[in-house]
Amino acid sequence: MSLENISCQKSFGGWHKRYRHRSQVLGCDMVFAVYLPPQAEQGGKLPVLYWLSGLTCTDENFMQKAGAHKLAAELGLIIVAPDTSPRGTQVPGDPDGAWDFGLGAGFYVNATQQPWAANYRMYDYVVAELPALIEAHFPASDKRSVSGHSMGGHGALVCALRNPGRYSSVSAFAPISNPMDCPWGQKAFSRYLGDDRARWREWDASVLVAQASERLPLLVDQGDRDDFLENQLKPQVLQQAAQAAGYPLQLRLQPGYDHSYYFIASFIDDHLRHHAAALGVERA
Amino acid sequence: MSLENISCQKSFGGWHKRYRHRSQVLGCDMVFAVYLPPQAEQGGKLPVLYWLSGLTCTDENFMQKAGAHKLAAELGLIIVAPDTSPRGTQVPGDPDGAWDFGLGAGFYVNATQQPWAANYRMYDYVVAELPALIEAHFPASDKRSVSGHSMGGHGALVCALRNPGRYSSVSAFAPISNPMDCPWGQKAFSRYLGDDRARWREWDASVLVAQASERLPLLVDQGDRDDFLENQLKPQVLQQAAQAAGYPLQLRLQPGYDHSYYFIASFIDDHLRHHAAALGVERA
Numbered sequence: 001m002s003l004e005n006i007s008c009q010k011s012f013g014g015w016h017k018r019y020r021h022r023s024q025v026l027g028c029d030m031v032f033a034v035y036l037p038p039q040a041e042q043g044g045k046l047p048v049l050y051w052l053s054g055l056t057c058t059d060e061n062f063m064q065k066a067g068a069h070k071l072a073a074e075l076g077l078i079i080v081a082p083d084t085s086p087r088g089t090q091v092p093g094d095p096d097g098a099w100d101f102g103l104g105a106g107f108y109v110n111a112t113q114q115p116w117a118a119n120y121r122m123y124d125y126v127v128a129e130l131p132a133l134i135e136a137h138f139p140a141s142d143k144r145s146v147s148g149h150s151m152g153g154h155g156a157l158v159c160a161l162r163n164p165g166r167y168s169s170v171s172a173f174a175p176i177s178n179p180m181d182c183p184w185g186q187k188a189f190s191r192y193l194g195d196d197r198a199r200w201r202e203w204d205a206s207v208l209v210a211q212a213s214e215r216l217p218l219l220v221d222q223g224d225r226d227d228f229l230e231n232q233l234k235p236q237v238l239q240q241a242a243q244a245a246g247y248p249l250q251l252r253l254q255p256g257y258d259h260s261y262y263f264i265a266s267f268i269d270d271h272l273r274h275h276a277a278a279l280g281v282e283r284a
Numbered sequence: 285m286s287l288e289n290i291s292c293q294k295s296f297g298g299w300h301k302r303y304r305h306r307s308q309v310l311g312c313d314m315v316f317a318v319y320l321p322p323q324a325e326q327g328g329k330l331p332v333l334y335w336l337s338g339l340t341c342t343d344e345n346f347m348q349k350a351g352a353h354k355l356a357a358e359l360g361l362i363i364v365a366p367d368t369s370p371r372g373t374q375v376p377g378d379p380d381g382a383w384d385f386g387l388g389a390g391f392y393v394n395a396t397q398q399p400w401a402a403n404y405r406m407y408d409y410v411v412a413e414l415p416a417l418i419e420a421h422f423p424a425s426d427k428r429s430v431s432g433h434s435m436g437g438h439g440a441l442v443c444a445l446r447n448p449g450r451y452s453s454v455s456a457f458a459p460i461s462n463p464m465d466c467p468w469g470q471k472a473f474s475r476y477l478g479d480d481r482a483r484w485r486e487w488d489a490s491v492l493v494a495q496a497s498e499r500l501p502l503l504v505d506q507g508d509r510d511d512f513l514e515n516q517l518k519p520q521v522l523q524q525a526a527q528a529a530g531y532p533l534q535l536r537l538q539p540g541y542d543h544s545y546y547f548i549a550s551f552i553d554d555h556l557r558h559h560a561a562a563l564g565v566e567r568a
Contacts, residue, residue, distance in 0.1 A: 009541075009542050009544055009546045009547075010507070010509070010540040010541045010542065010546065010547070010550070011546035011547075011549065011550055012549070012550045013550075016546055064348070064349050064545065065348050065349060067351035067354070067549065069546070069549065069550075070351070070549075070550075223294070225294070256294040257293075257294045258293050258294065260293055261348065262293045262294065262295035262300055262353070263293075263294070263295075265295065265296070265351065265353065265354075266294070266295055266296045266297070266353075266354075
C-alpha cells in the first residue's frame, strides 16, 4: 500500500505530516495526519495515540487547534488523526446534504445498509487498516491508545470496548455517550445500520461498557456549558453503566467549558499524560 | 462606544471572547477577539499583548491555532487580536479580488489614496482606537506590547518603532521586514500610499529602525524553510539596519520551520515570556 506525502511541517522539533492513500476498506482515497515527535528520528519505535474527530471535522482540526504537539514532543508520542468519513465523488453522503450524517460524519461504524454499506466502514478503517499502515510506514510500535471528541469520543469508546487487547488506554472529550438514545446517534444508526435496534447495541458505549471483558484506564472530560450536553451527549448514562459494571471511568465535569477546541486544548495535556502512563512512556 | 459580545468560551481557566463594534476610524463594523486570563476576574488591571495577524487572517486564526492561552493564563496577560482589514459591503477591497491586498490585507497603514483612504486606516485602529476601547471596557492597564506574523509582523514593528513610549516590547514571527523592497509590500504601498516612495519610508521597519529614538526589547523568529523568506520577508535587511543603528534585535533563524501556525505555536511561549519580562509580569 503506497502513501503519498502531501505536506510536511516542523512543529515543536518534530513533524506534522499529511498523507493521501487508497483505502481498500473504504473504497476511496483518504487523507490522514500524523504528528511525529523528535524521538521518531532516533531509531526506536514509539507508541501511537489515535485521535478520532467530531462531526464536520477532517484530519486538520485536531492538529491545528488542540495544542497537543508540545507535550507529545516531550513524551515521544506519535499522534494519528484520520478523517471522519470516506470522501470522494463516488461516495454517497447525506441525501439532504446535512452536516450530521454522511460526509464528515461516519460515526466510526461499519454501515450495513445501502447506499452506505460499500464505503462507510470507518470502524474497520480506524481499528485495523489505518494502524496497519502506520505501523508499516512509520517508527510506530504496536502500543496504541485512542481518544476523540464528540462523535469521535463515541468512536474512541466503541473501538476500545469492542477490542480487548488492542489499546492500552482510552479517553474522550464530550463523547456521544449513548448514541442509541440521542438524535445524532439515532439518525446515523438508523441509516447506516437499519431499523433493528439490536444491531445498534453493538455500537453504543453505554451498552458495551456493561459487557466489557477488559478494564482500560478511561478518562472523560465534559464541559458543563456544552450546548449538546443534555440532548446529545449524556455522559451520565455512561457513568451509570460503568459504575454498575465496575468499569474504572474517571468522568470530570469541567465548569464553564463548551464543546469547542478551546475546551479540548485546555485539558489535552491531561489526556496525553493519561495515555502516556498506560503506554509506559516516561516523560523526559 | 458600545461593544456587542458575540461569543464567550472558557479556555485555560480564562475566557476567549469576541466582540463586534462600530469603528469610527475605519467607518465600518469590526470584530476583534480578546483572551482574558483568570486573573482578569481578580479586580486589578493587567497588561495587554496586541497580536497582529497576517494576510487573509481574521481575529480567529491566532486564538485558535497559536496555543497561546495556556501561558497567558499563567502569566496573567491579556491578548487582543484584531481583524486584518476593514470589512463590510461598503468597504472596497482589491479590484481583482486578490488575497494579498484589500480585504484581509490592510497592512496596518493609513491609506492616503482613493478609494481606500476613507476606510483603510488600520494603523490608527490598532495603535489608538482599539487600545482605547480595550482599556475602557476590560481590566486592562496601559502597559502594552505588540507582536504579529508576516504582514502583522511588519505591522507590529511599525507600530512600535513609530510610537516611542507606547509599547514595552515588540516581537514578530516571519515579518515582512522591508516592505518597500518586496512584491507584497510594493503592491500594497503603491495602492494605499501612492507612487511617492518617500511616503513608503514612513511604513518600512528597516527604514524606521535606523531612525528610532527608543530601544525596545525586539525578538524576531524566522523559519529557514519559509517559502516567503527570500522574496518577501528579508529579515537580514532589518538585521543589518538594526545593527547599524545599535538597535537590540534578537533574530533567530529556526531550522526546518515554515510560515505556518505550527511554527508560531512552537515558539509563542518564548515570545510571551519576552513580553511578560518587559511588561513587568511575574510568572506565578
